[in-house]
Amino acid sequence: xxxxxxxELYITIDDSEQNAIIENLLASVNIDQxxxxxxxxxxxxxxxxxxxxxxxxxxxxxxxxxYRQQDKPTDVLSFPLLDKPLVDAPADQLWSIQSDATExxxxxxxxxxxPGMITNLGDIVMSWPTLVRQAAEAGHSALYELLYLLSHxxxxxxxYDDHTEAGYQAMVNVQxxxxxxxxxxx
Numbered sequence: 001x002x003x004x005x006x007x008e009l010y011i012t013i014d015d016s017e018q019n020a021i022i023e024n025l026l027a028s029v030n031i032d033q034x035x036x037x038x039x040x041x042x043x044x045x046x047x048x049x050x051x052x053x054x055x056x057x058x059x060x061x062x063x064x065x066x067y068r069q070q071d072k073p074t075d076v077l078s079f080p081l082l083d084k085p086l087v088d089a090p091a092d093q094l095w096s097i098q099s100d101a102t103e104x105x106x107x108x109x110x111x112x113x114x115p116g117m118i119t120n121l122g123d124i125v126m127s128w129p130t131l132v133r134q135a136a137e138a139g140h141s142a143l144y145e146l147l148y149l150l151s152h153x154x155x156x157x158x159x160y161d162d163h164t165e166a167g168y169q170a171m172v173n174v175q176x177x178x179x180x181x182x183x184x185x186x
Contacts, residue, residue: 006032007031009051009054010051012054012059025142034154035154039158041174042155044087048120050121050123052124052126052153056128061074073129076125076126080121080157082122085158085160087158087159087160089159089170090166093171094167121154124153126150132145141186143186144179151175
């Protein structure tokens with residue numbers, strides 16, 4: 001498996017054949033390039049890192065249930081570590097800060113990147129079986145779907161939200177531009 005300076009990669013599929021397929025796909029493309037192209041498209045140039053976990057439907061379902069109260073698998077989840085959006089975009093395209101305080105006046109301290117350190121954007125989790133199904137339904141490769149979802153996840157980590165039409169359209173436009181820039185490898 002190749003090294004990715006920007007992306008800390010984990011694959012947690014209990015099927016060694018599927019793991020090999022995922023590793024071969026990822027070896028055929030530079031996933032750091034997808035991250036950098038996505039950040040460049042939204043005018044972010046600072047040094048970053050993030051974690052990508054590729055799991056199965058059961059793994060992502062558990063996270064989706066726990067963190068979003070939706071008891072079903074999904075294609076991708078993003079867990080930003082930023083306390084506010086990093087991207088400069090209209091407010092109707094961005095997520096807002098939600099306090100998870102358990103008691104009045106008790107707030108969880110923000111994650112702070114120490115000065116001079118690389119900014120950790122957070123975590124992206126993908127379900128391999130779901131992205132394979134979606135790729136087949138859309139008529140493109142699993143690699144294309146994975147890269148599309150990686151770009152999508154990065155956009156969520158830097159502040160975009162697709163719960164509004166404006167946010168959704170902004171994200172899709174960036175994701176499609178990134179995949180066009182990568183070209184036939186995707």
